[in-house]
Amino acid sequence: MADKMKPRILSGFMELLPKEQILFNKMYDTIREVYESFGFLPLDTPVIELSEILLAKAGGETEKQIYRFTKGDNDLSLRFDLTVPLARYVAQHYGDLVFPFKRYQMSKVYRGERPQKGRFREFYQCDIDIIGNDELSLVYDAEMPAVIYNVFKKLDFGKFTVRINNRKILNGFFSSLGLSDKISDILRTIDKIEKIGRENVEKELAEFEISTGDIKKILDFVSIGGSNDEKTEALKKLGVDNEMFCEGVKEIEEVCGYMRNFGIEESYFTIDLTIARGLDYYTGTVYETVLDDYRELGSVCSGGRYDNLTEFYTKQKLPGIGISIGLTRLFSQLIDKKIISAEEMGLVDVLVVPMDEINSYVLNAADKIREAGLKTDVYYGSKGMKQKMKYADKCGIAYAAIIGEDEEKGKYITVKNMRNGEQKQVSLDDIKNAF
Amino acid sequence: MADKMKPRILSGFMELLPKEQILFNKMYDTIREVYESFGFLPLDTPVIELSEILLAKAGGETEKQIYRFTKGDNDLSLRFDLTVPLARYVAQHYGDLVFPFKRYQMSKVYRGERPQKGRFREFYQCDIDIIGNDELSLVYDAEMPAVIYNVFKKLDFGKFTVRINNRKILNGFFSSLGLSDKISDILRTIDKIEKIGRENVEKELAEFEISTGDIKKILDFVSIGGSNDEKTEALKKLGVDNEMFCEGVKEIEEVCGYMRNFGIEESYFTIDLTIARGLDYYTGTVYETVLDDYRELGSVCSGGRYDNLTEFYTKQKLPGIGISIGLTRLFSQLIDKKIISAEEMGLVDVLVVPMDEINSYVLNAADKIREAGLKTDVYYGSKGMKQKMKYADKCGIAYAAIIGEDEEKGKYITVKNMRNGEQKQVSLDDIKNAF
Numbered sequence: 001m002a003d004k005m006k007p008r009i010l011s012g013f014m015e016l017l018p019k020e021q022i023l024f025n026k027m028y029d030t031i032r033e034v035y036e037s038f039g040f041l042p043l044d045t046p047v048i049e050l051s052e053i054l055l056a057k058a059g060g061e062t063e064k065q066i067y068r069f070t071k072g073d074n075d076l077s078l079r080f081d082l083t084v085p086l087a088r089y090v091a092q093h094y095g096d097l098v099f100p101f102k103r104y105q106m107s108k109v110y111r112g113e114r115p116q117k118g119r120f121r122e123f124y125q126c127d128i129d130i131i132g133n134d135e136l137s138l139v140y141d142a143e144m145p146a147v148i149y150n151v152f153k154k155l156d157f158g159k160f161t162v163r164i165n166n167r168k169i170l171n172g173f174f175s176s177l178g179l180s181d182k183i184s185d186i187l188r189t190i191d192k193i194e195k196i197g198r199e200n201v202e203k204e205l206a207e208f209e210i211s212t213g214d215i216k217k218i219l220d221f222v223s224i225g226g227s228n229d230e231k232t233e234a235l236k237k238l239g240v241d242n243e244m245f246c247e248g249v250k251e252i253e254e255v256c257g258y259m260r261n262f263g264i265e266e267s268y269f270t271i272d273l274t275i276a277r278g279l280d281y282y283t284g285t286v287y288e289t290v291l292d293d294y295r296e297l298g299s300v301c302s303g304g305r306y307d308n309l310t311e312f313y314t315k316q317k318l319p320g321i322g323i324s325i326g327l328t329r330l331f332s333q334l335i336d337k338k339i340i341s342a343e344e345m346g347l348v349d350v351l352v353v354p355m356d357e358i359n360s361y362v363l364n365a366a367d368k369i370r371e372a373g374l375k376t377d378v379y380y381g382s383k384g385m386k387q388k389m390k391y392a393d394k395c396g397i398a399y400a401a402i403i404g405e406d407e408e409k410g411k412y413i414t415v416k417n418m419r420n421g422e423q424k425q426v427s428l429d430d431i432k433n434a435f
Numbered sequence: 436m437a438d439k440m441k442p443r444i445l446s447g448f449m450e451l452l453p454k455e456q457i458l459f460n461k462m463y464d465t466i467r468e469v470y471e472s473f474g475f476l477p478l479d480t481p482v483i484e485l486s487e488i489l490l491a492k493a494g495g496e497t498e499k500q501i502y503r504f505t506k507g508d509n510d511l512s513l514r515f516d517l518t519v520p521l522a523r524y525v526a527q528h529y530g531d532l533v534f535p536f537k538r539y540q541m542s543k544v545y546r547g548e549r550p551q552k553g554r555f556r557e558f559y560q561c562d563i564d565i566i567g568n569d570e571l572s573l574v575y576d577a578e579m580p581a582v583i584y585n586v587f588k589k590l591d592f593g594k595f596t597v598r599i600n601n602r603k604i605l606n607g608f609f610s611s612l613g614l615s616d617k618i619s620d621i622l623r624t625i626d627k628i629e630k631i632g633r634e635n636v637e638k639e640l641a642e643f644e645i646s647t648g649d650i651k652k653i654l655d656f657v658s659i660g661g662s663n664d665e666k667t668e669a670l671k672k673l674g675v676d677n678e679m680f681c682e683g684v685k686e687i688e689e690v691c692g693y694m695r696n697f698g699i700e701e702s703y704f705t706i707d708l709t710i711a712r713g714l715d716y717y718t719g720t721v722y723e724t725v726l727d728d729y730r731e732l733g734s735v736c737s738g739g740r741y742d743n744l745t746e747f748y749t750k751q752k753l754p755g756i757g758i759s760i761g762l763t764r765l766f767s768q769l770i771d772k773k774i775i776s777a778e779e780m781g782l783v784d785v786l787v788v789p790m791d792e793i794n795s796y797v798l799n800a801a802d803k804i805r806e807a808g809l810k811t812d813v814y815y816g817s818k819g820m821k822q823k824m825k826y827a828d829k830c831g832i833a834y835a836a837i838i839g840e841d842e843e844k845g846k847y848i849t850v851k852n853m854r855n856g857e858q859k860q861v862s863l864d865d866i867k868n869a870f
Contacts, residue, residue, distance in 0.1 A: 007527035007748040013481040039812025046448040069504030092442035139815035261795040360696040377474025380574035
């Protein structure tokens with residue numbers, strides 16, 4: 001016999017055992033359910049796109065990570081996010097879509113990075129976006145955190161905080177100091193303030209040839225504290241003479257107002273002036289979300305507003321706003337840190353265990369349990385009772401429905417609660433109330 | 436401004452508009468629901484696999500269709516079905532799985548065929564398989580059609596028929612005639628009998644150097660008619676002196692018995708001795724499924740039993756049985772033939788239409804409707820009433836919840852049925868019963 005091939009997959013690809021997959025799907029379904037409850041419509045674009053279309057904008061780091069190849073005459077690439085395909089889709093199907101176009105897509109994307117802890121080459125992104133035709137109301141900027149609020153309340157990983165900022169505030173502020181070209185350096189440095197301390201941040205900022213006076217202004221700006229209302233008041237009092245800055249402050253104030261109207265508790269969101277997200281992409285409101293008890297996970301849901309989704313494909317101006325949950329990474333982190341566990345997970349509600357032969361009574365009973373809305377497996381193997389119960393146990397099945405001759409004669413089933421071992425006899429006609 | 440890139444996708448890739456996608460997802464969810472109700476566990480393997488693993492068995496036509504490429508030092512391929520990844524998965528995680536292992540996977544697979552009508556390069560396969568450790572009860576051969584029965588009853592495309600056969604009957608019969616090496620030629624020819632007639636089939640069979648006597652035996656064999664019971668009786672009376680043949684007849688008789696126990700109506704399944712499926716793969720029961728009113732679609736769900744899933748990866752003997760629905764192809768055919776239509780599809784149940792400003796009353800009402808389990812969109816744009824209603828109409832939304840000053844003062848909402856135009860006022864506390 002020929003040598004066997006050692007079964008394995010490429011590193012950087014998450015593959016789960018059944019119990020973990022059940023838990024993963026539960027999270028996936030919860031997110032999908034909330035997305036749909038807010039009226040987002042499903043979308044499913046191809047994994048493979050034409051390279052010239054997909055990479056119309058990309059460059060640098062992104063392009064190096066792409067899985068790109070030719071097949072026949074075609075130069076093809078696997079999608080590396082769901083935003084570029086959305087832009088292509090909206091431009092392509094513009095005439096057939098109803099605007100504002102609210103869509104969700106929860107699919108795998110591909111990045112051929114060098115594998116490292118917590119980084120995946122194939123991972124799920126769970127995106128929602130709202131695309132306006134020419135204009136898009138500011139209320140949608142508050143609907144995004146409302147969706148986040150509902151998703152993470154339902155996912156139930158404890159208290160979380162949506163951090164909100166507005167790119168106009170950042171751009172306007174740094175423009176007023178004549179530092180527009182240094183925004184990304186400055187923000188990257190400020191981001192380290194908790195780690196390296198204020199003094200070291202000052203030192204690093206000075207290396208970018210920023211004056212001592214400006215450094216003070218910057219640090220005062222990012223240090224603005226207090227409640228959300230106090231922060232917007234403080235921003236107004238800064239006296240920054242820049243139109244964009246003022247517009248940004250007005251917007252964030254309005255968005256916070258709408259967020260309260262959406263019923264988001266004040267303690268679940270905070271204005272955070274250090275948040276920027278992808279610098280050449282977002283143009284207005286931006287978000288990050290942290291789990292309060294697990295800040296080390298970083299942002300678990302991020303996004304923001306952009307002026308023009310489809311600029312590479314059409315002349316129409318289509319502003320949009322969107323957020324994304326990197327589900328594969330989040331799931332993997334939650335498992336690693338034992339915040340969630342798949343050990344007790346099961347999909348099947350009831351295992352039907354035939355004591356003797358598999359006859360119509362057994363299969364009919366299984367059918368009735370299934371009709372009552374319970375996921376029902378039947379053990380057809382010829383193994384002994386002990387083995388069958390072990391199967392139920394290993395699969396995390398909550399109930400066993402034992403059926404032998406006595407049961408058939410008496411037209412009942414014996415239901416065993418696998419958690420506490422309790423048994424009871426239930427009439428076939430009463431199955432709905434048995435579990 | 437630079438030239439715009441014309442947005443488009445590669446041919447052979449199905450991409451749907453929202454209403455079609457909603458309909459597609461409804462079918463997808465129905466299949467998933469039935470699969471889970473029978474206790475199949477979810478699985479999600481990588482789209483990209485190592486070529487040497489994925490192609491351990493493949494060759495010929497399959498290999499030519501593969502999307503294969505290198506990235507760094509890795510020779511990679513996109514999966515072309517879900518069975519090879521299952522084999523790899525089961526071999527790799529053997530020690531962590533509970534047997535019999537019942538899994539479903541409903542994912543995209545890739546075949547770089549030349550594009551032609553009805554053929555896709557990216558398509559969903561909806562697979563279930565049950566893998567036994569060393570042995571697998573024959574009852575599972577009947578559970579497969581029971582699942583098919585429930586899936587297509589729920590999908591509701593009218594009457595359908597599961598055609599069932601057993602490879603042992605075929606192999607045994609042709610072996611008894613000394614024609615084992617010609618099975619595939621013979622079956623391909625017989626498959627044309629409805630098209631070209633019995634006489635032409637006889638002629639073609641003669642070209643394979645089959646004697647006139649054997650041709651008669653073959654045609655008598657495949658022409659066996661009557662009820663399922665009559666067919667098995669007729670098979671027994673053929674007097675074929677071959678152990679495998681007799682085993683096959685015994686199996687199909689047993690499987691039919693179990694199918695009846697499963698509650699499958701007799702008119703929904705038929706023994707069809709011409710069905711073989713992939714010749715070098717299946718070893719026992721095989722299935723095809725046709726929609727009675729749309730036979731031209733071909734088999735919409737096929738599969739069968741195999742002796743050893745993982746022979747390329749392990750020495751363990753793991754027999755299995757499985758079926759597959761090619762959902763992308765099925766959906767596309769049903770749409771093309773207008774058997775289903777997405778025109779009336781909508782995801783959102785209620786559109787909240789604010790007459791004046793977006794305030795906490797409006798958003799709170801939306802929240803309450805959502806809490807009542809209804810998918811709820813809110814129109815935040817500043818467009819006029821007519822535009823807002825047009826949006827609801829175009830999106831296929833069943834109800835509009837109109838909220839203005841009067842509604843706020845009176846603590847109610849005005850619900851408009853978009854189908855018949857009827858309006859009624861509903862108290863905020865009574866929203867559960869309003870739709």
